[in-house]
Amino acid sequence: MALGLVVLGIQIWAFSDCLRTAPSDFDRVYKRSKSFWLALTGGGMFFGILYVLPSLMTLSTPPLGMSLILTLGGVVAAGTYLADVRPMLLEVRGRGKGQQNRGSSW
Template sequence: MDFLQLALMIEYGLQAALALVGAGMVIWAMADAARRSGDKFENHTNLTKSTWLLILGGALIFGLGSASLTVLYGGQIGLFGLASIVAAGVYLAGPKREFDMWSH
């Protein structure tokens, strides 16, 4: 095995790991948003629950699609996969944090 093959194997492993972690983030964000009551969204965020579910639903579709293509075909995450990870990160760092901070 030469150096180029080793580098490509490492790159594929990193891309697949990032895609799977991103898909997990999107699933976590969607599950968390779905179980919260609509009143909490209106009290603590500028967007309604249905808006967040729409954003995270699109992120779920593109995130899982991108992750499956990355893992199965050895591709790269791509722009839509990265955007879905960012959307989930924004929800987890913003509204979810607000909900958890005020629930104690």
């Protein structure tokens, strides 16, 4: 169950980051559209919730089978977004690798 919660946390992180990003930033890095990534990470988050929720309600082990496969697919999509798309979006926004840490943007 702990692993399912970690996976759900990764999926929520990817979805919330995608939600906060401007659609024009996706066009500037030549990645798929924001709606594509929102659908992919949101769908993964949905299946992650469906995987964890029954085990939290009954305090039992999570189910195996199709829900596990869909949850793993969702975490792969979220991981792809976080490892491939997000770093390029951060560079476009000016917070990427080549930028020095100058503190908060506030």
